[in-house]
Amino acid sequence: APSLNKRVTCATGQTTANEACCALFPILEDIQTNLFDGAQCGEEVHESLRLTFHDAIAFSPALTNAGQFGGGGADGSMIIFSDTEPNFHANLGIDEIVEAQKPFIARHNISAADFIQFAGAIGVTNCAGAPRLNFFLGRPDATQIPPDGLVPEPFDSVDKILSRMGDAGFSTVEVVWLLSSHTIAAADLVDPSIPGTPFDSTPSTFDSQFFLETMLQGTAFPGTPGNQGEVESPLAGEMRLQSDFLLARDSRSACEWQSMVNNMPKIQNRFTQVMRKLSLLGHNQADLIDCSDVIPVPKTLTKAATFPAGKSQADVEIVVAATPFPALASDPGPVTAVPPVPPS
Numbered sequence: 001a002p003s004l005n006k007r008v009t010c011a012t013g014q015t016t017a018n019e020a021c022c023a024l025f026p027i028l029e030d031i032q033t034n035l036f037d038g039a040q041c042g043e044e045v046h047e048s049l050r051l052t053f054h055d056a057i058a059f060s061p062a063l064t065n066a067g068q069f070g071g072g073g074a075d076g077s078m079i080i081f082s083d084t085e086p087n088f089h090a091n092l093g094i095d096e097i098v099e100a101q102k103p104f105i106a107r108h109n110i111s112a113a114d115f116i117q118f119a120g121a122i123g124v125t126n127c128a129g130a131p132r133l134n135f136f137l138g139r140p141d142a143t144q145i146p147p148d149g150l151v152p153e154p155f156d157s158v159d160k161i162l163s164r165m166g167d168a169g170f171s172t173v174e175v176v177w178l179l180s181s182h183t184i185a186a187a188d189l190v191d192p193s194i195p196g197t198p199f200d201s202t203p204s205t206f207d208s209q210f211f212l213e214t215m216l217q218g219t220a221f222p223g224t225p226g227n228q229g230e231v232e233s234p235l236a237g238e239m240r241l242q243s244d245f246l247l248a249r250d251s252r253s254a255c256e257w258q259s260m261v262n263n264m265p266k267i268q269n270r271f272t273q274v275m276r277k278l279s280l281l282g283h284n285q286a287d288l289i290d291c292s293d294v295i296p297v298p299k300t301l302t303k304a305a306t307f308p309a310g311k312s313q314a315d316v317e318i319v320v321a322a323t324p325f326p327a328l329a330s331d332p333g334p335v336t337a338v339p340p341v342p343p344s
């Protein structure tokens, strides 16, 4: 009789719990070599993670309940309808990774819906400190374009962001957990004069610097002032979104935000939970095959969070008195500018 825990050895040599997952190993290798430039945590990984969100979050039970089409969730619509959906305002810039991923989908037997979530899960493993996300196989592709207006914008109010995310099924703390993603992120189009400007000082490390640095007092714009959705950041070369600034300070989210600082086990655990939920929007997990064991084991990170050089506890705009703020060292040496993420 077959044992429940029996593992399959694939033709390519790796083992997995389910034979259907064997087909993913050649795709994994192609992605790491040719999309992520040899397992780097660079621009394509950042854009691929952003794409997991923008594809999935176009999902509105509120619209469905009102008798309209609310979007199919993680259904690949961004790629299937690439003439339309990437042009929605909140998706600006997503066309690049959409076009970069298309040839991979064309040369493998995988839905666009699955590929987007698979590439995102693989990509984060290239960033030291990231958790090993789950991956489920078998999403059918979109048959309809989701409505515009379902992806949060950096100039949206906290009320609007929490309400939109709540419609899709995410609580306030889950929104905070999802924003761990902005630790490996940069903006190209918020200030188009400085493409590749990161949201924290370590855009190729999945650490808690994003949560810490968004709590510091803003002092200047990294490029031009007056961009919609941008506020002053604490570091030269660093971009701060107004939405991240507000969520870090709002009474509904600030406590959870602060709890992420220097708490890697929590970040890893919570990000895994919410990314599982995000990747399943519009689907039942029971209809899919769990291929999580195909995802590589991420690079580890041992470094504690630190204040960037020239910053200290005095620069934290403390909003949460209820929980103690961790005692953190400051990086030694002169104050430096955060370098941009190179385009590739």
Ligand code: HEM
Pocket (backbone or CB within 6 Å): 043, 046, 047, 049, 050, 053, 093, 152, 153, 154, 155, 161, 175, 178, 179, 181, 182, 184, 185, 186, 187, 188, 189, 190, 191, 229, 241, 243
């Ligand atoms: C809550 C609402 C959110 C807002 C308002 C927001 C907004 C933004 C904006 C404006 C950018 C810069 C785009 C550009 O100019 O190139 C960005 C980048 C990014 N976002 Fe978000 N985001 C949100 C949530 C998320 C979530 C939930 C994820 C993933 C789970 C995510 C992942 C990313 C990543 C990885 C990037 C960097 C892309 C790159 O470096 O090329 N974001 N986000």
Ligand SMILES: [Ca+2]
Pocket (backbone or CB within 6 Å): 182, 183, 184, 200, 201, 202, 203, 204, 205, 206, 207, 208, 209, 210
């Ligand atoms: Ca980081």
Ligand SMILES: [Mn+2]
Pocket (backbone or CB within 6 Å): 043, 046, 047, 186, 187, 188, 196
């Ligand atoms: Mn980018």
